[in-house]
Structures are given as structure tokens and as C-alpha cells.
Amino acid sequence: MTLDTLRLTAEEAKRLLDAKEISGAELFAAYSGREDDLNAYLLRCDDPGGDGIPIAVKDVIGTKGIRTTAGSKILESYVPVYDATVIANAKRHGLRILGKTNTDEFAMGSSTENSAFGPSRNPWDPSRVPGGSGGGSAAAVSGGLAPWALGSDTGGSIKQPAALCGHVGLRPTYGTVSRYGVVAFASSLDQVGPVAKNVRDCAFLYSIISGRDENDSTTVDVPPVELPAADDLKGIRIGVPKQMNHVEGVQPGVTEQVDKAIALAESLGAEIGECSLPLSVDYGMPCYYLVAPAEASSNLARYDGVRYGLRVDGADFREMAMRTRDAGFGDEPKRRIMIGTYALSSGYYDAYYATAQKVRTVIRREHDAVFEKFDLIVSPTSPTVAFEFGEKAADPLAMYLCDVFTIPSCLAGLPGLNVPVGLSEGLPVGIQLIGPQFAENTLFRVGHALEQAIGFDFVPERLR
Amino acid sequence: MARITRDEVLHVARLARLELSEDEIAKFQEQLSDILEAVSKVSELDLSGVPPTAHPLAIENAWAEDASRPCLPLEDVFANAPDRDDDHFRVPPA
Numbered sequence: 001m002t003l004d005t006l007r008l009t010a011e012e013a014k015r016l017l018d019a020k021e022i023s024g025a026e027l028f029a030a031y032s033g034r035e036d037d038l039n040a041y042l043l044r045c046d047d048p049g050g051d052g053i054p055i056a057v058k059d060v061i062g063t064k065g066i067r068t069t070a071g072s073k074i075l076e077s078y079v080p081v082y083d084a085t086v087i088a089n090a091k092r093h094g095l096r097i098l099g100k101t102n103t104d105e106f107a108m109g110s111s112t113e114n115s116a117f118g119p120s121r122n123p124w125d126p127s128r129v130p131g132g133s134g135g136g137s138a139a140a141v142s143g144g145l146a147p148w149a150l151g152s153d154t155g156g157s158i159k160q161p162a163a164l165c166g167h168v169g170l171r172p173t174y175g176t177v178s179r180y181g182v183v184a185f186a187s188s189l190d191q192v193g194p195v196a197k198n199v200r201d202c203a204f205l206y207s208i209i210s211g212r213d214e215n216d217s218t219t220v221d222v223p224p225v226e227l228p229a230a231d232d233l234k235g236i237r238i239g240v241p242k243q244m245n246h247v248e249g250v251q252p253g254v255t256e257q258v259d260k261a262i263a264l265a266e267s268l269g270a271e272i273g274e275c276s277l278p279l280s281v282d283y284g285m286p287c288y289y290l291v292a293p294a295e296a297s298s299n300l301a302r303y304d305g306v307r308y309g310l311r312v313d314g315a316d317f318r319e320m321a322m323r324t325r326d327a328g329f330g331d332e333p334k335r336r337i338m339i340g341t342y343a344l345s346s347g348y349y350d351a352y353y354a355t356a357q358k359v360r361t362v363i364r365r366e367h368d369a370v371f372e373k374f375d376l377i378v379s380p381t382s383p384t385v386a387f388e389f390g391e392k393a394a395d396p397l398a399m400y401l402c403d404v405f406t407i408p409s410c411l412a413g414l415p416g417l418n419v420p421v422g423l424s425e426g427l428p429v430g431i432q433l434i435g436p437q438f439a440e441n442t443l444f445r446v447g448h449a450l451e452q453a454i455g456f457d458f459v460p461e462r463l464r
Numbered sequence: 465m466a467r468i469t470r471d472e473v474l475h476v477a478r479l480a481r482l483e484l485s486e487d488e489i490a491k492f493q494e495q496l497s498d499i500l501e502a503v504s505k506v507s508e509l510d511l512s513g514v515p516p517t518a519h520p521l522a523i524e525n526a527w528a529e530d531a532s533r534p535c536l537p538l539e540d541v542f543a544n545a546p547d548r549d550d551d552h553f554r555v556p557p558a
Contacts, residue, residue, distance in 0.1 A: 413520020
């Protein structure tokens with residue numbers, strides 16, 4: 001039987017496997033045999049055997065015996081000797097790794113243009129970026145190269161690519177998914193999450209990877225995951241933050257699609273009301289670009305040419321370490337290490353890092369107050385549709401603004417789900433649904449009901 | 465806000481163990497000044513009495529059982545080592 005890998009969901013693949021309509025080998029081959037003209041993968045794997053659902057894995061997630069580069073030359077030949085907990089969980093459910101997907105270097109970026117191994121392409125329009133940092137996983141899922149994938153999200157790296165490529169992505173509540181074995185970027189923000197063609201697959205994959213892990217002391221017990229089935233939104237209160245909707249910088253075509261989705265939610269029974277996050281949007285970006293680089297500068301100190309990764313020789317230890325880091329890191333990690341080091345350095349710590357941590361409290365409290373009246377809030381995930389290569393690559397600040405709407409909730413540790421809602425200029429538009437901590441089931445319910453009502457076709461138009 | 469100087473770039477690069485080329489020094493002086501100017505916005509707020517958030521969850525004292533358990537075999541520990549001397553990572557002299 002011929003499999004349409006562009007359209008096949010993980011749930012349908014599982015049904016075909018369970019009914020023995022296809023073999024595990026046939027299913028894996030349907031994906032691995034497809035040409036990767038999107039540079040979605042940095043490495044593709046052989047079928048390990050078995051009859052589990054195949055999965056693509058972002059290359060910041062450590063995989064035993066499979067090269068894991070984090071999109072960086074400094075880890076170009078690094079082969080982990082153990083599996084990340086999320087990989088162990090996936091394997092326990094029989095999932096088979098199709099390959100390791102491209103990412104901005106150390107997950108720092110919004111387009112994959114910061115990957116040391118070249119950018120990935122958007123399946124809807126290969127002259128445009130797939131978003132980032134998880135653009136490889138996004139391109140794989142939307143491009144028919146994987147039924148679903150694992151991503152990681154620090155400030156928007158799952159949700160933004162999902163928006164730009166037209167599929168579903170969840171950034172889970174901080175602490176619900178183990179970070180053990182995942183290449184660290186900013187530890188108080190990093191979360192692994194599912195990337196999928198629809199909300200039910202997304203929820204199912206979340207149920208596989210989430211849970212408390214004794215190897216990550218920041219993980220907690222997770223409420224049982226409910227696969228969404230309801231078509232209505234009765235009793236759901238949805239807040240529309242006025243600082244994230246109908247504001248300057250959002251493309252009109254994006255606003256139009258988001259508004260249509262909100263109106264549809266209302267027609268499905270949801271109660272819609274305006275709300276306000278007066279400081280979170282304005283101060284989220286500056287807060288994030290202090291907290292995340294500060295943590296990154298500390299985390300990336302480990303790449304010193306001693307235990308693993310690249311080494312460039314030098315006359316003494318210091319020279320070796322400095323040369324290794326200069327040769328191994330690309331521009332973006334260097335920029336963030338420099339910003340973070342500056343913000344943490346003597347004389348500047350209070351003005352920058354300590355202040356940003358207090359702003360983070362302000363942002364948390366603002367969201368807490370909104371969730372006293374609403375079950376979730378909604379906004380565009382990205383202010384724009386997928387942009388062209390080079391459009392923002394030369395201007396780090398312009399690239400940082402891609403995540404202006406996804407960042408505030410990340411700082412507050414909140415879950416966020418991207419759901420595609422329509423097209424603008426022939427390119428996907430996504431909304432983000434943000435809930436209070438541990439509200440994943442609400443996000444799945446609302447996302448699923450909207451998805452059913454909208455009937456968005458997640459297969460890129462040029463590939464139908 | 466004042467632009468950061470070439471000396472500051474070199475100081476931070478040294479703290480961060482980055483050996484930068486001349487081109488990088490000039491480029492980063494410009495870009496870091498722009499970024500720092502943007503993030504300095506955090507200082508506009510009155511934050512008196514606001515406690516810092518280091519971590520988004522209210523977890524306190526996540527204890528692990530104080531018991532020994534298996535760790536990686538040495539061959540695995542050294543599997544990615546650039547240089548090794550018996551059971552040590554070998555590095556140039558300090």
C-alpha cells in the first residue's frame with residue numbers, strides 16, 4: 001500500500017500497524033526513503049527494527065550512539081554514550097528514531113540560519129525559513145519526512161516554527177518534561193516538547209515524554225493527559241491580551257486569521273473577553289535576552305576542549321580553550337555568551353541579571369492575575385508569516401523580535417500550544433494558546449475543537 | 465546609554481574564554497552595544513520590593529536518596545575525549 005507521508009498522522013499510522021495493514025519496516029521506509037530536499041535532517045538513521053511509530057528528534061536531544069551536534073561545529077563529532085530521558089521514554093513506547101533534525105546552533109535563533117550546517121527550508125515555500133530554532137523538526141513534520149517529532153523550546157523554538165510551517169507544537173509547562181541528556185541552553189527556560197500534525201498526536205506524544213524523572217530534579221508529577229475529543233468550547237473563558245492582538249508589527253493577514261479563529265471559538269461556545277498584560281510584552285524581550293544569555297554563558301562554559309567536543313591545540317590550557325571556543329562556536333552563541341558574561345560580570349550583575357530576574361516575577365504575576373478570570377489566553381504565535389532567507393540574518397535584534405509573543409509565557413513557565421488557523425499570502429498562520437501551569441489538557445481541548453472547526457489542511461499547498 | 469568600548473569587549477571575551485578575531489571585535493562592539501541598549505529597558509521599572517524569580521516552579525528542596533548507584537563505565541566517560549592519559553583527561557599545561 002502507498003503511504004501518503006505528508007498526510008499520515010501518528011494515530012493513523014498506529015492504527016495501520018495495529019491492524020497489520022502495513023509492517024513496521026514499510027512504515028519506516030516510507031519516511032526514510034523520501035528525499036530530504038528541505039535540509040530538515042542533519043543525520044538520518046537506519047530502521048532499528050520493531051513496529052513502533054517512527055519519530056524525528058531535534059539534534060539538541062542526546063541519543064545514545066547517534067551523533068548529536070546541537071547544530072554546532074563544537075559538537076560536530078559528539079556521540080552521546082547515554083539516551084536523554086525523553087528518548088528512553090520514546091523507546092519504551094517502541095518509537096523509532098528516523099534521524100536528528102536541524103536546529104539553530106545551541107537552539108539560539110528563529111530561522112535555522114544560525115545552524116553551522118546550513119538552514120532548513122520551509123515546506124510551503126523553500127525560499128523561506130521554517131522558523132527556529134526547531135526548524136528541522138518543523139520542516140520534517142510538514143514536509144512528509146516524519147509523522148511527528150521532538151523539539152525543544154526556550155523562548156519559542158517549538159511554537160514559532162510550528163506557526164511558520166502550519167502544524168501543531170506544544171511548549172509544555174516547565175518541569176513536566178525531563179531535560180536530562182538534552183544539550184543545555186538556558187536551564188530555567190528549556191523544555192522539550194512535541195511537534196505534530198494535529199492536536200491529538202501532540203497530546204499523545206506529550207503523554208509519552210512527560211513525567212517526573214529522578215535524573216532531573218526540576219521535574220514534577222504531571223496530571224494524566226487526556227486525548228481531546230470534544231468539539232465544543234462551552235464553559236471555556238478565553239482572554240485576548242490587547243498588547244498581543246491588533247498591535248503594530250503584526251501583519252494584517254496574520255491579524256485577520258487570528259481574529260477569525262477567535263470568532264470561531266466564540267461560536268463554539270467559548271466566552272471571549274479582552275485582557276491586559278501591560279508589562280509582559282514590552283519587558284519580556286529585554287528580560288529574556290538577559291536571563292537566557294546569562295544562563296547560556298554559564299552552560300556553554302563546559303565546551304573547553306577537555307572532556308568532549310572539538311579541541312584546537314594551544315601552547316597552554318587557556319590558549320587551547322580560547323582557540324577551541326573561537327573555532328567551535330558560531331556568531332550567535334558567541335554573542336549570547338558575551339551578553340550573558342557581561343550581564344553577570346562584577347559591577348553589572350545588579351543592573352542587568354538581578355533586575356531581569358525581578359522583571360520575571362512581574363511577568364509571572366501579570367499572567368497569574370489574568371488566569372484568575374480566564375482559562376487561557378490567545379494571540380498570534382508569530383507577528384509575521386515565514387520570512388525569506390537573509391531578511392533578518394544580519395540584524396540580531398530584528399531576529400529576536402520574532403519571539404516577542406512567545407517569550408513572556410516562557411519566562412513564566414507556562415504551557416503554550418500553536419494551532420494553525422489559516423493562510424496569509426499562501427503561508428500558514430498560527431495562534432498560540434497559553435494556559436496556567438499544568439493546563440495542557442485545556443490547551444489540547446481548545447486546540448482540538450478549533451482544529452476540527454477550521455479544517456486547516458496541514459499539507460503544504462505546493463505538495464498536494 | 466553609552467556604547468561599550470573595545471576594551472570592554474576584550475575584557476568580556478577574556479572572561480568568557482573567547483579568542484576573537486579583529487573583525488569579530490569590531491562587529492561585536494557594535495552589536496553588543498545595540499543589544500545592551502535594548503535590554504537596558506528592564507531598568508525603567510520600579511522593582512522595589514519585588515523578589516527575583518530564578519525558576520518558574522515553586523519547588524523547594526528536591527532531595528535525592530543518598531545512596532550509591534551505577535555510573536558510566538570509564539570507557540564511556542572517555543569515549544568523546546579529545547585526549548586521554550590512562551584514567552585522566554589530558555590537557556596542555558596550565
